[in-house]
Amino acid sequence: MDSLALQIKNAALDMGYEKCGIIKVSDMYSYEEKLDERIERLPHTKPFYDRYYKFARIQESHPWAKSVVVCVRRYGKYKIPEHLKGMVAKYYLVDSRTDENSKDFQDSLSFEKALQDMGLRAETERKYGFTALRWAAIKAGLGIVRRNNFFYTENGSWVYLEAWLIDKELEAIETPNLRPCSDKCNLCIKACPSASLSQPYTMNPMACVSCITTFMGRDMPNERYKEEIGDWVYGCDACQDVCPMNINRWKEAEDFPYLEELSKEISLKKIIKMDYDFLENVMQPKFWYIPKQDVWKWKANAINAMVNNYKEQYKESIYEACKDSHEKVREMAEWAIHKLNI
Ligand code: B12
Known part of the structure; x- marks a missing residue:
């Protein structure tokens, strides 16, 4: 070399x-x-x-x-x-x-x-x-x-x-020494909630939960995959979490700066209560796939997750969201009330 x-x-x-x-x-x-x-x-x-x-x-x-x-x-x-x-x-x-x-x-x-x-x-x-x-x-x-x-x-x-x-032509190439996937293993495909990963080495970004909860999905009441999204509010790890090649590969050894503090402000109920200043100035710079003008999406996503795994304690938050300053959030909350019949 x-x-x-x-x-x-x-x-x-x-x-x-x-x-x-x-x-x-x-x-x-x-x-x-x-x-x-x-x-x-x-x-x-x-x-x-x-x-x-x-x-x-x-x-x-x-x-x-x-x-x-x-x-x-x-x-x-x-x-x-x-x-x-x-x-x-x-x-x-x-x-x-x-x-x-x-x-x-x-x-x-x-x-x-x-x-x-x-x-x-x-x-x-x-x-x-x-x-x-x-x-x-x-x-x-x-x-x-x-x-x-x-x-x-x-x-x-x-x-x-x-x-x-x-700007210089150089080369440094290694030979990987990793066992390939077994042809019989389909765990990732089975785990994909929305069948975005429909076959090996293929995925449909438009059906990917990660994409719908971030870049796309701006009309959540009419979103085709809203049920498949399940509990996810931002991104999705399903196809990686089930992979046998990932077993014991995550070692929780270090703190990421300010994550512990910020995490205390995040829950489905807290997202619905979040004021827009906080969403725009604290959440958005960290979770930058949702642009500032669309931070209302956090609340629409949280309502969707509440509907998918409904608990009585969410009722109050969903009703509160009917009074949100953003029309898209109010629309989602009204859809949820109708859907849950609450
Ligand atoms: C567009 C994009 C997205 C889109 C579309 C995803 C897609 N797969 O196309 C969306 C928004 C959905 C997305 C989501 C996520 N992304 Co993304 N994304 C990208 C981006 C910008 C380009 C990916 C791309 O080239 N897509 C085009 C398609 C054709 O490529 P591909 O799906 O990756 O497929 C490759 C392989 O399958 C391989 N391949 C294809 N056929 C075959 C056949 C054989 C036999 C073999 C061996 C290989 C092979 O070649 C393809 C090209 O590299 C990259 C950053 C970058 N600049 O590269 C990050 C990147 C791929 N994303 C990344 C991550 C982490 C994610 C998320 C996991 C985040 C999350 N947890 O929610 C999700 C996962 C979603 C998912 N299930 O894939 C990481 C992946 C790291 C890794 N270890 O692989 C990257 C590399 C960013 C980074 N800086 O590290 N992403």
Whole structure:
């Protein structure tokens, strides 16, 4: 391996990344085939997936870029408040992509600085990424993708990915040493509440609970999958939680900054009571998939979860939501009262 490639890899490991690999930008072309395959299998997902073709064609948007440095970082090490499990996806509770308080975020900045100190032009896109991160990590041989579409290392799927573009052609590729999924295992497919994961290596984002509770689902009373959403309020971990390759891979060893404090403010009943200032200025910066103008969605999602697993104690909250300042919340509460016949 080139000594600069080795220097980059070592810097990443020193900064707390579990793995780091480097591929040529042209190695990402083959991601286009994965998108084609996905659209062929589920043609109605075309409008959703069309926007990702740019992930394969990096050179069109970044003509200066020569290689992709892709890093894997473990998040399955943080303490997760018990009452939020099954309600808010774990990744989003410890999401460091925009959270300046987190060490992971600060390490990401330091790693970028280290790349620049090596004389490289190095750029990233911290929120959604500039390329297909799973595909980049597979190409770099850092792990494997399993039947639920998740990228796994020895630490299971509880890892997230980051990538930087650099202006030098380098390569650092590993050979993963992980046992593939058994052809007979369908636990993830069975566990997907809305059959979004209908076959291995395929999923329909429009039916995915994670997508409906965040980016989509702005008309909850008429949402097709509202029952399948079950107890989830933001995100979903169902296909990862059941995976045998994830057994004992989450070790609750470290605190994530301010998570314990914030978690005390979050419950279905508390969400319905939340004032809009708190939703916009405390919840939104952490859970940034729901934009500021749509924070009412938290309340609509909480009412939906109450309906799906109704308890007498929720009645008061649902009635209270009929007086909410946002029309969408009032509409959802009225739908719930009618549906529950309360
Ligand atoms: C779009 C997107 C979403 C969309 C759509 C998801 C989707 N699968 O397309 C929505 C909003 C639903 C979503 C939700 C979530 N996401 Co998301 N998302 C992305 C994003 C931006 C692009 C994903 C993408 O390329 N999709 C296109 C399709 C074609 O790719 P794919 O489904 O990932 O399939 C890959 C594999 O299946 C493989 N493949 C396909 N066929 C075959 C066949 C074989 C034999 C093999 C070996 C491989 C293989 O190739 C595909 C391309 O990489 C990435 C960030 C990024 N820039 O890459 C994060 C990312 C994939 N998301 C991530 C996470 C954590 C989530 C959530 C778990 C959060 C949550 N807990 O709620 C959920 C999970 C939902 C789910 N069940 O998949 C992580 C995944 C980390 C990991 N360990 O895999 C990523 C990488 C973000 C990150 N920075 O780490 N996400």
